[in-house]
Amino acid sequence: MRRNPWSTLAVLALAQFMVVLDVTIVNVALPDIQQDLGFTASGLQWVVSAYTLLFGGFLLLGGRAADLLGRRRLFIVGLLIFGVTSLSAGLAQNPEQLVVLRAVQGLGGALLSPAAFAILTVTYAKGRERNIAMGVWGGLAGLGGTLGVIAGGLLVDSLGWRWIFLVNVPIAVALAAVVPLFVRESRATSTGTRTFDVAGALLSTAGLLSIVLGVIRAESQGWTSFQVVALLAGGLALLAAFVRVESRSAAPLVPLSLFRSRGLTTSVLALALNGAAFLAMFFLTAIFLQQVRGLTALETGLQFLPMGIAAITSAVVSAQAVTRFGTRPVQFAGAALSVVGLLLLSGADATGSYAATIMPGLILFGIGIIATGTPASIAAVADVDHDQAGAASGVVNAGYQVGGVLGLAVITTVATSHVEGLLATGTVPQDALVGGFERGLLIAALFAAVNIVIALGAPRLRPTADQLAEAAVAA
Template identity: 70%
Template sequence: MRRSPWATLTVLALAQFIVVLDVTIVNVALPDIQRDLGFTTDGLQWVISAYTLLFGGFLLLGGRAADLLGSRRVFVIGLVLFGATSLAGGLAPSPGWLIAARAVQGLGGALLSPAALSLLTVTFEHGRRRNIAMGVWGGLAGLGGTLGVVAGGVLVDSASWRWVFIVNVPIVIALVAVTPVFVRHIAPHPGNRGFDLLGAVLGTGGLLALVYGVVRAEPAGWSSPEVVGCLAAGAALLAGFVAVESRAAAPLVPLRLLRSRALSTAGGALALNGAAFLSMFFLTAIFLQQVRGGSALRAGLEFLPMGAAAILAAVATTPLVTRFGTRPVQVAGSVIDVAALLLLSRAGAHGSYATTLMPGLMLFGVGIIAVSVPAQIAAVAEVAPREAGAASGVVTAFYQVGGALGLAVVTTLSTSRAGDALAAGSSQLDALVAGYHRGLLIAAAFTVVNLAVTAVAPRLAPSADQIAEAAAAA
């Protein structure tokens, strides 16, 4: 049966669209979720972190599963899992239920996303057609992040926060129905049949333990047995993960790749970039509603200039990398991020949005892209073409995991600052503003560290062909 490759692209890009959409669509619903389900301030961040940790922690396993079991089969499994847990999240009666649903939803995304990319690269031969397809793929993914906040605001204001999850269900049902028609079956890879499930469980379990320990540090104290035990368990599990990966025949993370200075510094830069981005997004979505009194839809619309600036920056960054190399563009992006976060940290409960928030949001959109694009290019510039997919998967996982860990640190310290302000006699509004400001300053500290990481990165000047290959691998 002959299938149109552009119909295949439509199915795969729509699936990736909803995966990216779910990273941002939930943010503007957080105040309503907290109020309806009775989340604590510390617990609320798990609605985001559970998804990103499981997505990042199992992303490489998802890619391996697609090779071993067949890309289309894993794609459909991931879609079904994503859709079922979206419904479960929309029907959640308690915080624990919603967090569990979000965690398994992240696992579904980790299965379908690399499988979709694998199907795309097989469907389109290397060259112009593949580059066009990758442009559509990347453009829809970026659009998903930008439209997510607006779509979330519309759904929350017109219906309920539950619809930010339930809206995925009819889309998933339609995609599952048309996948056998428009997406061809790809035979499983005949090579090594190893399946590093132990590595994925150890790595993700260690990260979950670390995040939980950081989150519990504020209410329980850093020296409490609970926190010390969680942090120690996390360190032990991650040490076990490294030991398993160093001996596995088909490791999730080929440790030899991390010997490349370009890849290891790119991974560090993306992890810090993820920490700054998720922290800023989480804090600002709550600030716009709980402090400035806006609706969910208004908060979504107020994020739009940041998304528009990011799209324009994505167009401009690639030629800048070609002309100046990766490191100067990354340095400029980090400096812009620091400036943006410092601007945002001066915003108060009152004052004009156009002068106190919009400039910082737009600068931040530019800076985040100016860091991430050259880092993605640098990550695959020095590895063999056959390992470009694995290298890109490693740094993507770094981004997701760095975001979750950074969000845990920022949320914990932001909440602590707000609590101290309340105890000192501040009003609740002033305490929330103080917590928001501290959180943004910590996010700014992440970007300062990113400057140091970028300073030791090699200065690469990739050709246009190398950049196109990097975009395809990403």
């Protein structure tokens, strides 16, 4: 099996499975983490946001570094960083330690994931073999998101929340040990400029971090406070500097010429809003099910299971639908289903029937979120030059991650402020939490509704088999 390409796929897919699993597995553990380490209601979101922000912020730089320094080498480095920070996060003693470690864990993912995808691309010839490999890769990534909530529930209820991080350690160590046996080293052979756009990565991540922190601080300080205004203005200034650096760089992290493509521009917006709605829904619903409805972590994970099954089914059906109807109608229908699902879910309370409100909402949202993402991912790369396809895929993926962080910050800040306002008027705590959950999901539904408008302006394309395979990975 030495250097067999399908053994290579097994190693790469398992690593990606671990990275995706880590996004969802954390959500069901949030109430236990909050109670054990003393997180505030507004600070708890950083357990999710720190990971996602660094992952999205350095994803493009990770891909560039893999091409120049060696894809297998960066893959192993990312695995080791991921494993070490998982061990350290499992031993964290206070909120600050856990947030910092989650951020570094996201950096490990930003090195690991694009390197793995690049290895996948150069290992398999374009056509049937690569399509099969990408289908397996995309399918296992989706399965990781679904199983994450159940695995998280099992670990939290049986061993404690720390094991949602510790479980990654033996997997990362084992993969790092076998990678040299099954994965060939490769790197870019282009004779062009071999430089890193470190300034671009730092400016973009610092700018986004400043804006996210400004939104979160608005909950306690007020939107017009000096601190909040300074953070938001500073973040915008850093992002403006990022655009300036990219426009002058010989090897930009984000080639600005990509945004001349209407398909890519609308897709980045659509996937960013998709990420915002998804992360916020997952965060709020996991807390609601445990703190309001009194479920265990495992019971919470099982209640998310219908959404995961719906999402996997939607990935298959929506891929077939875009070949028949084109990307725009499917994207429009997906956005509409997402809105309906979130509105149904927002009507849940402390005692109502799961089968009548929560489950239908989760199923419709699971279908809609994938039916929106798949055609958007196809449209993103359809009219981009072949030599910029990798950069376009990176921009789309980073847009989803960053949109998720910003959306989560806005929605949880609004929801927390509403809960505190209700408590100040004498509302019973449980009713106040229900009110915050409802308010947060209504904002998420508003984001999903904007996606309906974006779908109307998106191009209508009928994808090729290769574009469908790329979309399976991106979605």
